[in-house]
Structure formats: structure tokens, C-alpha cells
Amino acid sequence: MELLRVQQVEKYYGNKSSLTKALNDISFSVEKGEFVAIMGASGSGKTTLLNCISTIDRVTAGHIYLENQDITELKGKKLNSFRREKLGFIFQDFNLLDTLTSYENIALSLTIQKWPVSDIEKAVRIVAQQLGIEEILDKYPYQLSGGQKQRVASARAIVANPKLILADEPTGALDSKSSGMLLERFNFLNKEYNATIMMVTHDSFAASYASRVIFIKDGKIFNEISRGNAKRKEFFDRIMDVVTLLGGEVNDAL
Amino acid sequence: MLFKISLKNIRRSLKDYAVYFFTLVIGVSIFYIFNAVGSQAAMLRVEESRNDMVRLLTEILSIVSIFVAGVLALLIIYASRFLMKRRNREFALYMLLGMGKGKISAILLMETVIIGIGSLITGLVAGVGLSQLMSAVVANLFEADMTAFKFTVSGSAIIKTIVCFAVMYLFVMFFNSISVTKMKLIDLIQSGKRSETIHAKNPVLSVILFIIASVALGWAYYMVAYDFEHLNETKVIISICLGAVSTLLIFFSVSGLLLRILMSFKKLYHRGLNAFTFRQISSKVNTMIFAMTVICLMLFVTICALSASFSFRNAMNGNLRKYCPADAQIELTVYDSDRTYNVYVDIEESFQEAGCDLTDVFGEYAHFAAYNDKDVTLGDFFGPYLEDLQKQFRFFRFSAPATFVKISDYNALMDLYHRDRLTLKDDEYLVICNYDSMKKMLDLPLSTGLGITVFGNSLKPACNECVDGFIDLSNTAVCSGIFIIPDKAVDETQKVQDYFIGNYKQGSKEEVRAAENRLHEFIENSWLQWVGDTYGRDDVKYGGYWYDFATKSELYENAIGLTAILTFIGLYIGIVFLIASGAILALKTLSESVDSLPRYEMLRKIGAEESSVTGSLFIQTGIFFLLPLLLALFHSIFGMKFAKQVLEIVGTENVSTSITVTSAILLLIYGGYFLITFFSSKNIIKNRM
Numbered sequence: 001m002e003l004l005r006v007q008q009v010e011k012y013y014g015n016k017s018s019l020t021k022a023l024n025d026i027s028f029s030v031e032k033g034e035f036v037a038i039m040g041a042s043g044s045g046k047t048t049l050l051n052c053i054s055t056i057d058r059v060t061a062g063h064i065y066l067e068n069q070d071i072t073e074l075k076g077k078k079l080n081s082f083r084r085e086k087l088g089f090i091f092q093d094f095n096l097l098d099t100l101t102s103y104e105n106i107a108l109s110l111t112i113q114k115w116p117v118s119d120i121e122k123a124v125r126i127v128a129q130q131l132g133i134e135e136i137l138d139k140y141p142y143q144l145s146g147g148q149k150q151r152v153a154s155a156r157a158i159v160a161n162p163k164l165i166l167a168d169e170p171t172g173a174l175d176s177k178s179s180g181m182l183l184e185r186f187n188f189l190n191k192e193y194n195a196t197i198m199m200v201t202h203d204s205f206a207a208s209y210a211s212r213v214i215f216i217k218d219g220k221i222f223n224e225i226s227r228g229n230a231k232r233k234e235f236f237d238r239i240m241d242v243v244t245l246l247g248g249e250v251n252d253a254l
Numbered sequence: 255m256l257f258k259i260s261l262k263n264i265r266r267s268l269k270d271y272a273v274y275f276f277t278l279v280i281g282v283s284i285f286y287i288f289n290a291v292g293s294q295a296a297m298l299r300v301e302e303s304r305n306d307m308v309r310l311l312t313e314i315l316s317i318v319s320i321f322v323a324g325v326l327a328l329l330i331i332y333a334s335r336f337l338m339k340r341r342n343r344e345f346a347l348y349m350l351l352g353m354g355k356g357k358i359s360a361i362l363l364m365e366t367v368i369i370g371i372g373s374l375i376t377g378l379v380a381g382v383g384l385s386q387l388m389s390a391v392v393a394n395l396f397e398a399d400m401t402a403f404k405f406t407v408s409g410s411a412i413i414k415t416i417v418c419f420a421v422m423y424l425f426v427m428f429f430n431s432i433s434v435t436k437m438k439l440i441d442l443i444q445s446g447k448r449s450e451t452i453h454a455k456n457p458v459l460s461v462i463l464f465i466i467a468s469v470a471l472g473w474a475y476y477m478v479a480y481d482f483e484h485l486n487e488t489k490v491i492i493s494i495c496l497g498a499v500s501t502l503l504i505f506f507s508v509s510g511l512l513l514r515i516l517m518s519f520k521k522l523y524h525r526g527l528n529a530f531t532f533r534q535i536s537s538k539v540n541t542m543i544f545a546m547t548v549i550c551l552m553l554f555v556t557i558c559a560l561s562a563s564f565s566f567r568n569a570m571n572g573n574l575r576k577y578c579p580a581d582a583q584i585e586l587t588v589y590d591s592d593r594t595y596n597v598y599v600d601i602e603e604s605f606q607e608a609g610c611d612l613t614d615v616f617g618e619y620a621h622f623a624a625y626n627d628k629d630v631t632l633g634d635f636f637g638p639y640l641e642d643l644q645k646q647f648r649f650f651r652f653s654a655p656a657t658f659v660k661i662s663d664y665n666a667l668m669d670l671y672h673r674d675r676l677t678l679k680d681d682e683y684l685v686i687c688n689y690d691s692m693k694k695m696l697d698l699p700l701s702t703g704l705g706i707t708v709f710g711n712s713l714k715p716a717c718n719e720c721v722d723g724f725i726d727l728s729n730t731a732v733c734s735g736i737f738i739i740p741d742k743a744v745d746e747t748q749k750v751q752d753y754f755i756g757n758y759k760q761g762s763k764e765e766v767r768a769a770e771n772r773l774h775e776f777i778e779n780s781w782l783q784w785v786g787d788t789y790g791r792d793d794v795k796y797g798g799y800w801y802d803f804a805t806k807s808e809l810y811e812n813a814i815g816l817t818a819i820l821t822f823i824g825l826y827i828g829i830v831f832l833i834a835s836g837a838i839l840a841l842k843t844l845s846e847s848v849d850s851l852p853r854y855e856m857l858r859k860i861g862a863e864e865s866s867v868t869g870s871l872f873i874q875t876g877i878f879f880l881l882p883l884l885l886a887l888f889h890s891i892f893g894m895k896f897a898k899q900v901l902e903i904v905g906t907e908n909v910s911t912s913i914t915v916t917s918a919i920l921l922l923i924y925g926g927y928f929l930i931t932f933f934s935s936k937n938i939i940k941n942r943m
Contacts, residue, residue, distance in 0.1 A: 054859075056859065077863065080858075080861050080862070080863050080864070081861065082861075083859070083860070083861040084860060084861020084862070085861070087861075089859055089860060091859075095852070095856045095859070097530060097533075097853050097856065098853075099530070099533035099534055099536075099537050099853075100529060100530065100533050104529045104533070107524055107529065108527070108529060108530060108857075108860070109860045109861070110524075111524045111525055111526055111527070111528070111529060112526060112527065112857075112860065112861060112862050112863075112866070113861075114525070114526070117520045117521050117524050120524055156860070
């Protein structure tokens with residue numbers, strides 16, 4: 001079943017004298033329960049694409065449909081309620097509130113949606129167990145390691161059962177061990193709970209955990225490969241091939 | 255080039271500087287206004303007799319100005335250092351580009367000069383404008399004639415303001431360059447990145463500290479407000495120190511404590527952004543415990559100074575109407591040769607002898623004597639209570655003779671005063687008194703119906719408490735107890751003191767004043783001479799007799815001067831403290847908002863409504879401003895109780911009016927700062943997505 005459809009999206013920055021086409025006629029769709037990675041070099045437009053899908057930024061032209069609802073038409077309060085009910089965000093720099101404990105950080109996205117207190121408690125416990133962060137729920141962000149912080153941020157993103165989880169370079173600030181653990185969790189959520197994940201990354205290793213990788217170059221879709229039944233290692237090699245094709249730019253990010 | 259950088263810096267950081275600049279401008283204009291009061295008053299047609307008061311006021315205000323300048327200097331240094339800390343990254347960039355510390359100092363110096371000159375000019379212009387309004391206040395307080403009003407600019411006040419603020423800015427430059435020399439590049443670069451560690455306070459410790467602070471505060475309150483009789487200087491100082499320390503401890507513990515309590519109400523805590531809001535407040539309060547304490551104490555002083563000065567003014571005006579119902583009073587006591595007792599001299603007769611007929615001056619009057627019974631002292635009246643009272647009031651002269659006045663004389667005086675007459679049976683007596691703590695003492699024996707024996711007559715009290723009343727003209731309630739007894743009970747040979755109280759003959763204002771001046775002259779030149787000669791008192795100067803010539807106009811002048819001075823000092827200190835408190839809170843809140851910007855952006859990303867983000871900001875700013883104010887109000891309740899007892903003789907009527915005026919000033923300045931802070935913060939965290 002199709003969950004997300006991006007249709008001929010364009011996004012321009014700047015003015016008439018110096019126009020930058022960050023996104024140039026991009027179209028693709030994401031099925032329910034898919035784990036999609038978007039790859040590209042710095043400045044390729046992948047973060048702009050994510051910002052447009054998450055309604056943080058507005059498209060210049062084109063449409064984005066989530067469950068057949070055109071989200072480029074949403075405004076004001078509807079935009080906010082769409083964002084908090086349908087989407088879950090994971091950022092590179094975690095974006096946890098440093099004044100709140102892990103538990104409160106996770107619970108916050110539920111209190112904003114006005115969940116009853118008893119349900120909040122239950123939901124936070126469940127998600128903490130899924131991500132293996134039960135022991136650190138009462139700790140403050142400054143007491144946590146990067147990997148732990150990112151798992152807390154992931155818990156906050158998925159606790160309200162969003163339709164789509166958007167992750168912007170989630171492993172960008174993590175060491176390789178923490179990265180692996182986090183991506184295993186993503187895989188686990190995707191397989192066991194049928195969570196739909198869309199992850200922006202320039203790291204081929206991270207992308208190899210996905211079931212499909214879309215490559216973007218200069219605002220356009222350059223290539224697209226599916227994992228199928230291949231092993232992760234094989235898929236990684238295939239991704240590397242495309243990256244090599246893409247040109248030198250991405251290599252530096254490996 | 256450096257100048258250009260400075261100017262651009264100021265323009266860029268206008269957001270941070272706006273409140274700072276605003277505060278400087280208010281500071282300058284307030285400083286000017288109060289220093290210009292003297293020359294403003296000189297322009298008005300203030301009555302000759304009040305000129306002394308105006309001079310005194312000007313002198314006192316210039317002394318207070320030194321203190322105010324000190325407060326403003328501290329505020330400016332605090333604010334500028336605070337703003338400097340926010341620019342560490344900018345300085346780091348300069349240093350990375352190879353700019354020397356001398357140049358950075360020069361940039362800062364130029365910024366201070368630009369802001370200093372700008373604020374001085376703006377402040378002086380505003381001050382000159384507002385001081386014209388102040389003229390109306392001066393005119394009102396001194397009851398001067400506004401028709402002679404002209405637009406005035408006080409050159410001396412301008413020079414004084416410029417010099418004072420120039421010195422302050424020099425201090426700022428000095429401190430700035432010191433901190434520039436101390437800067438280290440690595441610290442500057444990392445200053446923004448250092449993650450904030452939240453020192454969660456031990457809740458048990460918080461509770462214990464809070465309880466200790468509350469108990470200490472309670473004890474201090476009790477000492478100053480309720481245990482007034484045992485209060486001495488040391489105790490007052492102890493209470494003030496205790497109060498200050500407990501305030502600090504309360505701010506130290508309150509945020510943790512409140513957070514704990516709120517967290518236990520899970521439904522409230524986990525509703526909307528409440529968890530975020532409460533945590534923000536708690537961390538904010540934790541980072542400025544000391545500043546909060548200073549602000550709270552300043553607000554406390556402000557509230558007390560303002561409301562005390564206004565209630566003093568109101569009470570004074572009311573008192574004059576009430577306690578000075580006649581035009582003038584002459585009172586004479588002549589001591590006998592060994593000064594142990596008095597010789598009675600009839601005032602009216604002695605004036606006649608000296609060459610002045612008082613009935614020519616006074617249209618209506620009461621003329622009577624007070625009596626002493628050699629064997630009846632105040633101590634005798636207290637009977638069985640004497641011993642206890644002596645222990646309590648060690649400095650009270652219980653051996654002083656009790657003063658008696660005949661009921662018929664008293665009633666005649668009351669007719670003159672347009673007050674109610676008293677009735678008395680032949681075997682009864684009454685005590686009149688309007689001084690509260692004296693009344694409490696006198697009521698003790700009266701309530702048990704204790705009788706007295708005067709001139710051999712046994713009398714019993716006609717009433718079981720003192721009757722509100724007085725004899726002497728005054729602007730305060732100072733009648734500390736006079737015994738009214740039946741005419742028949744008096745031994746006419748025992749007159750000790752003569753009173754002559756009356757109203758001048760009708761006439762124009764000038765005629766009456768001239769008459770009073772003539773009388774004044776006559777008393778000082780002729781009458782006293784006559785008294786001295788006649789009664790063989792060549793030691794006139796050494797207190798062979800005692801006289802009093804009290805006039806309504808004189809009492810009035812004193813009252814006006816005193817109230818004006820107190821009102822001005824209250825206003826001056828109050829307003830300066832208010833802007834200092836408001837400015838510190840505003841600066842702190844605004845910088846906090848800048849720091850918290852990513853947090854608000856994150857809230858929006860996870861879908862928080864704009865209205866609830868704004869609501870959270872409002873609650874944060876509100877509680878932040880309210881917390882020190884609430885504690886200050888609490889302090890003030892007891893502080894005012896203390897002030898009330900100190901000012902007891904003045905009376906504390908019309909407290910509601912003074913509270914209204916105080917709240918209005920508080921609301922205007924403190925509330926103004928709150929609103930500016932809230933709207934600027936809102937602008938800072940505005941949605942930029």
C-alpha cells in the first residue's frame with residue numbers, strides 16, 4: 001500500500017539574479033512498512049527534500065501526498081497537528097531538551113497531543129523497552145552517551161505511533177559501534193512493528209540497513225536500488241558501486 | 255574601521271541592547287529629574303516659609319543621589335558585563351583573525367562611548383521633558399502656585415548627571431578592558447558549545463533548607479512586627495540579616511521544591527508543554543539565585559519606601575485636619591526657684607501687663623489651666639500594674655505628676671474645636687488619650703475600674719477605657735493621657751500650667767498673617783521679657799520657664815515639608831530600585847530566550863502549537879518576574895507592620911490609598927519591564943520556519 005507519494009516536487013532558493021534549484025522535479029513513492037534511505041553528497045538536496053516532506057519547508061512546485069492527503073496544501077494549525085500526529089522526527093544532533101529527563105523528553109511528544117497520563121506512562125515504557133533504554137529513563141541528556149541520546153530521540157519519534165518516521169543523518173554524530181546499534185534498532189522496528197522509515201544519509205554503511213536506497217544528485221533522482229533478498233553486505237557493495245558512479249563527491253563521506 | 259565595527263555591532267545586537275539602552279535612558283532621566291527638583295521648585299511661587307524646606311529637600315536629594323548613582327553604577331556594570339559574555343564567539347572570531355586585545359578593548363570602548371553619549375542625550379531630553387511634569391508634583395506637594403510656571407532646564411542638574419554617568423561609564427570601560435585582557439581564545443571558542451549541565455538539587459536538602467529558611471524568616475518577622483516592645487538596634491540588624499539570608503536560601507531551594515511538588519501532580523505535569531515550562535523556570539531560577547535575592551530585597555525596600563511615604567503624606571494631611579482644629583495655642587509653664595515645681599502665671603493677664611490684649615487678636619478662644627496634685631503621680635494611677643509596667647517600659651517616667659483638667663474647661667475647648675463634649679458625674683473621672691501605646695497602658699487600670707484620689711476626692715472611672723481626645727494643637731496624635739475631673743474636685747490653688755487656645759479674628763489672608771507675625775514678635779520681644787522680669791527669672795535662657803506658641807500655619811508648613819521630602823525620597827529610591835530589578839530580570843530573560851531558541855524550534859518540529867509555545871513563554875516570564883515580587887510582598891506585609899509601629903505617632907490612616915498608588919507605580923514600571931521582556935522574547939523565538 002502506498003503511504004507517501006512525492007510528485008514532481010521543485011524547490012528554488014534565492015532570487016531572480018541567483019537562483020538555486022535545490023530540488024528539480026523529483027518524484028517517487030514509499031510503501032507502508034518500507035525502510036527507505038535517501039543518499040547524496042552535501043548540497044545534493046536530500047535535506048531539503050526531507051524538510052519538504054516533514055512540512056518544515058514549503059515546496060515551490062509539485063505535490064506531496066501522505067495517505068492520499070496533499071500535505072503541501074496544509075496551513076497553520078492543521079500543519080502542526082499533521083506534524084505531531086503523522087510524523088516522527090530523528091535529527092543528527094538529537095535535539096533533546098537538555099532540561100528534561102529522557103522519560104520527560106519522550107513523554108513530551110505525547111503530552112503535546114494531549115494523551116491521558118496513564119496512557120503516556122504505558123507508551124513510554126513500551127517504547128523504552130523496544131529501544132533498550134529502560135535504565136536511562138531518569139537521566140538527563142548530559143548524562144548520556146551519543147548513542148543513548150539518539151535512541152532516546154528515536155523513542156520520542158516513534159512513541160506516538162507515527163505513520164512515517166523521518167530520520168535526518170541519525171548516525172552523523174555517532175561512533176561506528178553506536179551507529180550499528182541504532183541501525184539494528186531501526187531494522188528491528190521496521191521488521192517487527194512494520195514501521196515506515198525514511199532516512200537521509202550520506203553514509204553507505206547506514207544506507208545498507210534500508211530496504212531501498214534512492215540516490216540524489218544536484219536536486220534530481222540519480223538512481224534507485226532495492227535490497228530484495230540480498231544480505232546486508234551484498235547490498236552495501238551494490239550501494240558502493242552506485243556511489244562510485246555518482247562521482248567522487250560522496251566517497252569523502254565514507 | 256574600528257568605529258564602523260562598533261557601530262555595526264550595536265545595530266546588530268540591538269535586540270540585546272534595547273533593554274539595556276532603555277534602562278540607561280530611564281536611569282539618566284530619573285537622575286536628572288530628581289536633581290532638578292530644587293530649581294523646578296524655585297520657579298514656582300513657593301511661599302517664603304517653605305523655601306527652607308525646598309532647600310533641605312534639594313540637599314537631601316543630592317545626598318540620596320550619591321546612593322542612587324552607586325546603585326545605577328552596579329546595575330550598568332552588571333548589565334554590560336552580562337552583555338559582553340554573550341559575545342564571546344564574536345571576540346573569538348576577532349582573535350582568530352589576528353586582532354589584538356588592545357583593538358578589541360578599543361571596539362568595546364567605542365561601543366560604550368556611543369551608547370553612553372546616546373543614552374545621556376536621550377535621557378536628558380526625556381528628563382527635561384518629564385521634569386516639567388514633576389513641577390506639577392512639586393507644586394502639589396508644596397501647595398505652590400502653578401500660574402507662575404515656566405519651562406525650566408536646570409543646568410546644574412544636567413552637569414551633575416553628565417559627570418555622574420561619565421564616571422559610571424569610565425568604570426564600565428575599566429571593567430571591560432580587564433575582562434578582555436583575561437580572555438583566553440580556547441574558552442571563547444568553546445563557550446557556546448559547552449553543554450549545559452543541570453545540577454539537579456537534592457530534594458531532601460531543598461526541603462530542609464526551605465524549612466530552615468521559613469523558620470528563620472518567621473522568627474525575623476516575629477521580632478520586627480510583633481515583638482516590638484523588646485526590639486532594639488541589634489535585633490533589627492539581626493532580623494534584616496536573617497531576612498536576607500533566608501531569602502537567598504528560599505530562592506536556592508524553592509525551584510527544586512516546587513518542581514518536586516508539581517511533578518507529583520502527574521496530570522498537571524504531563525499536560526501540554528507543562529513539563530518543559532516547569533523545567534525551564536526551575537533551571538532559570540537556579541542560575542540566578544543571587545540576582546533573584548537582590549531583586550527581591552530591592553522590591554521589598556521599594557514597596558515599603560513607596561507605601562510608607564504615601565501613607566505618611568495621607569496621614570499628615572488627615573492629621574492636620576483632625577489634630578489642629580484651631581489657629582494658635584499659647585502655653586506657659588514657669589518653674590519655681592528650685593525648679594521642682596511650677597508657679598502659675600495667667601497668660602491673658604500677663605499679656606495684658608506686657609502690653610497686648612489677646613482678645614484683640616483672637617475672635618474666639620478657650621483659656622484654662624491644668625492642675626497637678628503634688629501627691630498623685632502617674633505611677634500611683636497604675637496601682638497594682640505599676641511593677642510590671644516599670645519592667646516593660648524602663649525609660650518611662652512613672653514619677654511624673656498626673657495632669658488634671660476641669661471638665662467645664664475641657665468642654666469649652668471642645669466647643670472651640672467643634673468636637674463632642676464629655677459628661678461626668680461628680681464622683682467620676684475620665685482619661686483622654688490618642689497615642690496608641692500609651693492608651694494600651696492607661697487602659698489597664700481603667701478596665702478594672704480602679705479609682706484615684708485627687709485633692710482628697712475619691713473618683714472612679716466613668717469609662718473602662720481611655721476616651722479619644724487631645725488638648726494641644728499638633729499635626730500628630732501625641733496626647734499621652736490627660737485626666738478630666740469634675741470642677742468640684744479641683745483645688746484651685748494647684749494650677750500649674752496655663753493654656754490659651756483660639757482662632758484669630760476674621761480677616762483676609764494677609765491681615766491674619768500680619769496679625770500672627772505681630773503676635774510672634776510680641777511674644778519673643780515683650781512678653782517673655784516681662785515674664786522673666788516679673789517672676790525674677792534672669793535665667794530666662796536657661797529654662798526658668800517653658801512656653802509654646804504653636805500655630806496652625808507653622809504646623810502646616812512642617813507637615814508639608816516633611817511629607818514632600820519623604821515622598822520624594824520614597825519615589826526616587828523606589829523608581830531606581832524598580833528599574834534596576836526590571837532591567838536585570840529582562841536582560842537575563844532575553845538572553846535565556848536566545849539560548850533556548852533551539853528548544854523552541856524543536857518543540858515546533860514535534861508539532862507543538864504556536865499558541866502553546868507562546869503560552870509557555872508567557873508563564874515562564876510571568877513566574878520569573880512574579881517570584882521575587884511575591885516574596886517581596888510577603889516581606890512587605892511584615893515590614894509595613896514594623897513601619898506602622900515606628901510611624902505610630904503619625905498615624906497610618908488611608909493605607910488603602912497609599913497601597914493603590916504604590917501598586918500603580920509598581921505595575922507601571924515593573925509591569926512595563928515584564929511586557930517589554932515578554933514581547934521581545936516572543937520576537938526572539940518567533941517561528942522562522
